[in-house]
Amino acid sequence: MTLASFSAASRVTAISRLTALRVPPTVAFAFAVIAIVIAWSLAPGLFTNHSPVVGVTAEKLLSPSAAHWFGTDHLGRDLYTRVVYGTASSVTSALIAVVIAAVAGGLIGLLAGFLGGWVDIVLARLVDVLLAIPNFLLAVIVVTAIGFDTTNAAIATGVSAVAVFARVMRSEVIKTRQAIFVEAAFLMGGSRWHILLRHVLPNASRSVLPLAVLQFGLSILVIASLAFLGYGDPPPASDWGLLISIGKDYLKWPWLVYAPAFVTIATVLSVNRISRWLRKTD
């Protein structure tokens, strides 16, 4: 085999991989939305000249205009600025929640599926219990126990989602464990740990990724709900849920609710779209 034919072959696979990965327009749009949200959370100062905390009292409750895209709130603060500055906290807390849920749930599912026997039985009951308590109620209880602030709300949201990850991980691990290549690895003398890390984990985690993305969107909603009920950081923080919560007292100026709600919905919709796409391309 010559070098030329080898490189030609590899180019063909590269092209076919690109076509296989062809991104539908809605997904591209979803990625664009997420990119904006990430940019907002990394460098909010680049996107606005106003202050998120200090308002101009003379300009309170203005409707949306070129100067104030989302209008201004009851203290004359630019709402768009508040949304942009609230992004970091809203996004990071959802990320914390997903990491907690995926790591704890993944570990539970991995142990239950891989070890089987009584470990599986005990862990399955634990998962049943977590599933039996309504998610949101569970998050509320946990955040009550550990105290009201946004990080704790994120932890509580993560705890309430552990069961879902444990379930999926367990069934994936069991599926992979029965695969022929795993059996082959056993026969070739691979240790349990080697097989767990080299074969089972990478295969099982493939279906955990779309779930994690989906859960990221859900976590944004749950954390917003907790913030809405006042279990997150108090104002002047400007988490999306908190902004909507403040807006609800000024329903005569509906953009105070609609603008942050729109940003939340657009973000979660985009995340869900990406998750669906990941599941399909897998």
Add this chain to the structure above:
Amino acid sequence: MTNAYLSYAAKRLAQAFVVVLLAYVFTFMVVSILPGDPITNVLRDPQNGFTEDEIRQIIAAQGLDQPIPVQLWTSLSHFVAGDFGRSMRSNRPVATLIAEVLPSTLILASAAFAIALLLAVTIGYGTQFLPKRFGQGLLRGFPSLFLSVPNFVIGLVLIHLFGFQLGLFRVIAPDSFWATFFAAVALGVPVSARIAEVLIANLDKESEQEYASVARGRGLTRMRLFARHLLKPSSLPVITVTALAIGELLGGSLITETVFGRTGIGSLVQRSVSTQDLPVLQAVVSLAAVVFVLVNLIADLVYPLLDPRVKLIGGPRARPTTADDGAVATSVAATS
């Protein structure tokens, strides 16, 4: 009813009982072991004006000076006997507090549930019969959209549009018909999305079946085709997801009741959270677990009666969506 079914039922019942007990223990652990000391925080709150002596008395009266396993045992045995203890705030029995607000939440939740089902079936119907390019794509996007909207936003939008703009109801009269109706809509929409997702997937599958083509060929009306040949076989997995969605109704009522200013279990929880009234919280969480487990138990028990293909061996619930012909052949379902 055969022996196989009865032993299956007994096994599931025992499992359900264990899960409820464990849920109680779990909540107890969460509130008593996690860092932070809500109880003395409340008692030592200067606003309450308890002296150190009184605090000690209260703690002794509630049995909070006992070691945690002892506390757990006492409260668990009371719970099994149906005694939820007393509220730390008002010193009234928790059971009374819950009984006072339960009817309002039941009305809201059952209305929301009815709306969710109706909405899901309507969406399902539309996805089968609307023109492909125009209405169908839109309808298929609905579940995903519904699941992306925080349910307090749905509530606020409804209040803004129908309460403020159209004047259909007033927020200060939360128990009026229209206020209850819109609260139920707000609560039901996310639940309907979960049901609709599963329903649509199954309707699509059923409509490709040969018997569906035959029914179409016989010239059945759309309504009849939908109800008898598509909806009926699709309803089994829908039962499973519906039972799971019940929990969401309970959790969601917390927010919906706050948004609409209703008094109910949700607002009781919210009040108890802000005053850190742990006995009330513990009772509500345990009750929610009881409801959830019961509903799922019923679904599990109804399942094999509706679909004889469902396997009765082992604990896990069979799902007709994934059950292939092999599973049907090997099923040991009630050999009636």
